[in-house]
Amino acid sequence: MATEQELHQGLYDAVVDMDEEQSAELASEVVKAGYDAYAAIEQGLSKGMDKVGELYEQEEYFIPELLLCSDAMYAGIDILKPHIVREETRVQHKVVIGVVEGDTHDIGKNLVKIMLESAGFEVIDLGRDIKAQAFIDAAEENGAEIIALSTLMTTAMPSMQEVVELLEKQDKRDKYKVLIGGGPISPNFAKKIRADAYASTAAEAARIAKDFAAAEEAALQSA
């Protein structure tokens, strides 16, 4: 019988090696042995996905590999999730994500979603070609803290601005951090439309979201 640590390492390797079956198998072993499911996700699958993010940034892995690694991660998560022991103190931060109205290119959005989920966020994925108000409605309904907007098309960039402007008009701007990215997007554009941040890669988006979440937790604690 494998030790808990060995299983964590195995899950890590399964994700990095794009091995969906192995990930599912080891996740079942974790459950059978009665080890902590949450720890297996965090110490095994998530850490593996962090490594994948690194390999992607170092241009060892590219998008097909990243997608296959994330499939392996989800195969494990699907089995472990029902066995997570809920702790009241564990806050899961929520992100609403989508491709803005006027665009249907969603590869980039999907990558960000993967990296956010592997970083522990609950992601509400609205899909592609999404109206500005729908982002706000979803954020309100789900109690999200971050709204993440993506587009590949210059013609859809004004839709990002619309989300920020609607938040301002509806007096909700301070409730949410708006994070934007995509092929034609730049830090300057983010500044111009008064978004909170621009991310150039999926891994960077996850890092920025973590910083937002940490800042919010700090603010809550000091309040």
Next chain:
Amino acid sequence: MNDISPKERLFRVLEKKTVDRPPVICPGGMMNSATVDVMKECGASFPTVHHSAEAMERLSSSVQTRTGFENFGIPYCMTVEAEVLGSEIDFGNEECEPKIAKERYEFSRDVPIHDVKKLVKEGRIEAIAKAGYEIGRKNPDIPVIGSLTGPVSTAASIVDPMTFLKELRRDKENANRVLDYVADFLIEYAKVLVESGFPVITIADPTATGEILGPKMFGDYAVPYLNKLVDGIHALDTPVIVHICGRLESVEKHLAGIHADAISTDAMVNLKNIKAACGVGTVMGNLSTFALQLQTPDVIQRATEKLLSDKIDIISPACGLSTTTPADNIRVMTETVKQSG
């Protein structure tokens, strides 16, 4: 070479012969050159124009006259192929070009092989061919460029793109089968265009980039299927320009192996270095489309002059123009090139 026509100049460059100055063109397709300004002026607007030969003829002719580009470019989007192959198209609006609403197939293995000779009689292909024929007939000195969506991008427009990218590793057999089929279809489509009088074909394959695929898969999939298509078009005695999106560092070693007559690139690529370092004979590009959309005429003029002094063989925008690009800005670019001769 005082009386050299735009068509002859482009042909000479693609044949690596000397010219008085570079041609300045915008091929259409992914590298759309139609802007809202011009659509309003000529009364042929997105999205209705995409379906009508007469409207396409009017719009492309007006774009050419108004911008000064030394070519006509049709169509204005990358969805013609996917529509024929069964995907659902969202035709967009006045400002936004058509895009894929839903890919037809979930997996590569679901794609049936149809007779490509019958397929090219469907969708908008006939209208595009007719528009090109009419423009070419009326303007024998200016080339009509037909723009195709490359094999990987077309495949990822009929099979769910996330799945297709994974299948490049997980189901190579079916991924190759779909790519082969798509390339056969594209060759047949190119044949229709060439027979209708399009003297030059451009291929843009934005899913087949180094950034998305990485160097190994770019070599395994992008290069061979681009070459299959390019070779098929060369067999029709027609030159081909291939546009590659995104950064090129990771795939530089593959560039010389692409059989195109010219390679066009995105704005962040240093074309001068690519030409010197990668054994790419003829390069095209790569004026920032953001500059064209947002900058002042003096900035656009300086950027164009930089490309001229770098001895870029064909001057063009680096990507598709935003439809809200002012026609006067484009005019600054084309005039700067023309005055250099």
